[in-house]
Amino acid sequence: MYKIYKLSHKYKGYLNIIPMRLRCYFTRLRLSLHPLKIQTGRYNNNRIKRSERYCAFCNKNDICLCPLYNKIRKKYILRKYYVNPSVYKFHALLQSCNREELLPLFHYVKEALKIRNSQFINM
Numbered sequence: 654m655y656k657i658y659k660l661s662h663k664y665k666g667y668l669n670i671i672p673m674r675l676r677c678y679f680t681r682l683r684l685s686l687h688p689l690k691i692q693t694g695r696y697n698n699n700r701i702k703r704s705e706r707y708c709a710f711c712n713k714n715d716i717c718l719c720p721l722y723n724k725i726r727k728k729y730i731l732r733k734y735y736v737n738p739s740v741y742k743f744h745a746l747l748q749s750c751n752r753e754e755l756l757p758l759f760h761y762v763k764e765a766l767k768i769r770n771s772q773f774i775n776m
Contacts, residue, residue, distance in 0.1 A: 666750040675759040682762050683747065689769075710772060717743065721772065722765050729761035 671679055689708075694701035707714050710721045717738035726735050731754060734742050749755055 667755055670750070670752050670755050671759055675763055678763040678766060679759050681766075721768060725761055725764045725768070729757040729764070731757075 667679075668676075694706040695703070704714065708719050708721075711719045713719060715738070717735065730746075734746050746754065746758060749758075
């Protein structure tokens with residue numbers, strides 16, 4: 654995923670926007686260093702085909718639609734990105750340097766990972 658966003662080795666403007674306390678969460682997302690099955694399923698001894706890597710909570714293969722995150726999605730993400738989500742919208746949001754779009758996104762990523770981790774522990 655990282656090579657989709659990092660087309661050149663130049664300094665990225667979003668680094669000037671992101672607060673240090675949120676940087677690790679967003680960096681993990683951009684580098685695919687997160688605990689989502691879409692990523693972890695490719696490295697296990699029993700590798701899972703990409704088309705079969707479903708969400709542990711909703712059994713869908715699209716993290717953008719998981720109901721576990723509905724509340725925070727509506728709180729932090731602009732409606733234009735989460736209504737009829739697509740790969741193009743996802744890429745556009747991650748490549749944005751717009752402070753009004755990115756700051757809420759950074760908070761969303763942090764909260765989503767906390768929710769996921771708490772749910773995973775309770776499973």
